[in-house]
Amino acid sequence: MIKFLDLQKINAQYELELKEAANRVIDSGWYLMGKELETFEQNYAEFCGAKYVLGVANGLDALRLIFKAYIELGVMKKGDEVIVPANTYIASVLAISDNGLIPIFVEPNINIYNLDSSKIEVAITSKTKAILTVHLYGQNSIDEQMLAICKKHHLKLVEDSAQSHGATWNGKVMGSIGDAAGHSFYPGKNLGALGDAGAVTTNDETLAKTIEALRNYGSHKKYENIYQGLNSRLDEIQAAFLNVKLKHIQNDILERRRVANYYLEHIKNSAIILPEVLNEEGHVWHLFVIRIKERNALQKYMNDNGIQTLIHYPIPPHKQLAYKQYNKLSFPITEKIHREVLSLPLSSVMTKEEIEMVVKALNNY
Numbered sequence: 001m002i003k004f005l006d007l008q009k010i011n012a013q014y015e016l017e018l019k020e021a022a023n024r025v026i027d028s029g030w031y032l033m034g035k036e037l038e039t040f041e042q043n044y045a046e047f048c049g050a051k052y053v054l055g056v057a058n059g060l061d062a063l064r065l066i067f068k069a070y071i072e073l074g075v076m077k078k079g080d081e082v083i084v085p086a087n088t089y090i091a092s093v094l095a096i097s098d099n100g101l102i103p104i105f106v107e108p109n110i111n112i113y114n115l116d117s118s119k120i121e122v123a124i125t126s127k128t129k130a131i132l133t134v135h136l137y138g139q140n141s142i143d144e145q146m147l148a149i150c151k152k153h154h155l156k157l158v159e160d161s162a163q164s165h166g167a168t169w170n171g172k173v174m175g176s177i178g179d180a181a182g183h184s185f186y187p188g189k190n191l192g193a194l195g196d197a198g199a200v201t202t203n204d205e206t207l208a209k210t211i212e213a214l215r216n217y218g219s220h221k222k223y224e225n226i227y228q229g230l231n232s233r234l235d236e237i238q239a240a241f242l243n244v245k246l247k248h249i250q251n252d253i254l255e256r257r258r259v260a261n262y263y264l265e266h267i268k269n270s271a272i273i274l275p276e277v278l279n280e281e282g283h284v285w286h287l288f289v290i291r292i293k294e295r296n297a298l299q300k301y302m303n304d305n306g307i308q309t310l311i312h313y314p315i316p317p318h319k320q321l322a323y324k325q326y327n328k329l330s331f332p333i334t335e336k337i338h339r340e341v342l343s344l345p346l347s348s349v350m351t352k353e354e355i356e357m358v359v360k361a362l363n364n365y
């Protein structure tokens with residue numbers, strides 16, 4: 001069976017370095033808010049070209065804390081609106097609604113799967129305070145039109161960079177372009193910890209200082225609390241693992257591009273719609289997502305041929321039971337995407353043989 005993602009094989013590449021990192025933390029006797037986190041924040045700031053990095057417990061918290069900080073700073077208030085792509089993973093939407101803000105869903109571009117900038121402006125009202133753009137599947141979602149809209153309407157641009165570590169636009173890395181960005185280091189992400197972890201990147205010092213307190217009970221100084229904060233810290237052992245994994249991310253991206261380019265060149269089946277790439281550097285291929293009318297039949301066929309595929313995602317946020325108030329809304333492009341997408345196996349550790357088997361199965365379908 002060709003696995004969708006072989007995490008065991010991915011982390012086995014760095015086994016000695018990871019064990020050394022774990023031992024270092026165990027022996028140090030210091031497990032939270034220490035040297036490993038400080039080092040990772042510096043390394044990741046350099047990697048993203050962002051001034052400030054705040055390690056937090058996970059990607060959802062990174063996004064939640066950005067909006068929470070904007071509320072504390074008086075930039076936003078409960079009941080304000082945030083524009084978000086309708087086809088995103090539910091975490092983007094949870095980060096908005098958890099803060100008492102209202103998600104305003106906008107359709108994506110059907111070929112790119114990211115926000116369609118030409119559809120943003122009609123969704124803006126006097127309550128709109130931000131756009132949460134999602135670099136879905138690893139591809140940059142920012143364009144000139146989006147930046148111009150933010151400027152014209154005085155909106156904050158927040159990036160959901162959970163899937164796009166290292167993707168660039170005009171030479172800038174995702175997470176350094178908007179006002180703030182949330183990153184996830186969930187084990188299956190391109191830069192994955194061996195447990196939960198996340199980070200906020202920003203160039204805004206005031207926002208960074210606020211989040212620094214909010215992630216730690218709203219406190220800069222022990223037992224003095226200026227905000228009603230959270231406990232959302234990135235622990236030392238995960239930071240130590242991330243320092244190891246970050247050293248190899250550029251190579252991982254190149255390997256992913258190699259697999260993706262092979263798929264793009266060799267998959268030839270008129271029933272299958274291949275993903276569109278805006279430019280090579282703008283895509284880090286967190287997921288290779290194809291579209292086909294009878295998606296479930298193809299998934300079964302692939303499974304019968306020993307190839308595991310996944311669906312990202314089967315149900316859009318506005319159709320989830322968690323958001324009953326939005327269930328009646330209709331987003332035809334988003335709903336079509338959720339009916340037709342299928343993600344192929346893609347990782348830096350796939351063998352040439354495995355990649356060829358995936359292509360062969362699809363071409364014979």
Ligand SMILES: *Cc1c(COP(=O)(O)O)cnc(C)c1O
Pocket residue numbers: 058059060061088089091092134160162163183184185186196197198
């Ligand atoms: C994974 C993911 C998140 C949430 O990250 P966690 O670390 O799992 O909390 C948010 N947004 C998107 C688009 C994601 O893929």
